[in-house]
Amino acid sequence: MKHVRIEPDEFGFSLDPQPYLEVLPGLAGGMPAGAREFATEPGHYDFSKSRCVKDLALEGIEFGESDSLTLRFRHNCWKHEEDLIIGYIGVTDYHVSVELDGGRSRLLLDEVLPDSGGCRHELVFRDGTIAITCGDLVATWIDAECPDK
Incomplete structure (x- = not known):
């Protein structure tokens, strides 16, 4: 990632999104609407x-029609x-180096950047990464059930 800092440490990982948050206002205008709203x-x-x-767990990757892709968390x-x-x-491009392993692929952090054709979304997990370059993205939060709550 270009701005978000993720470093291994004695407790797991040190996460610092602050450098990204400092430049995000200037980057957001160059992002397509869905990516800007999500970021x-x-x-x-x-x-x-x-x-x-x-800490969201990667649950699935679905390849749709020729130029669409869906990640489920x-x-x-x-x-x-x-x-x-x-x-x-x-x-237009994607790279996946993370395994679907029953919920153990937990997201550490992500970063959305403007790209000449739309945006680039990079996600870093405890055990790999996903990077997707696309025209735009649509993020949808849906109610979930937690038996302990």
């Missing part, structure tokens, strides 16, 4: 908020009240 959503990088992406009952689905439109 700038209040709480996206606030670890105490339920719509922070940290399952909530973490300790933190989230919703699952997240991100649909990518006009996909």
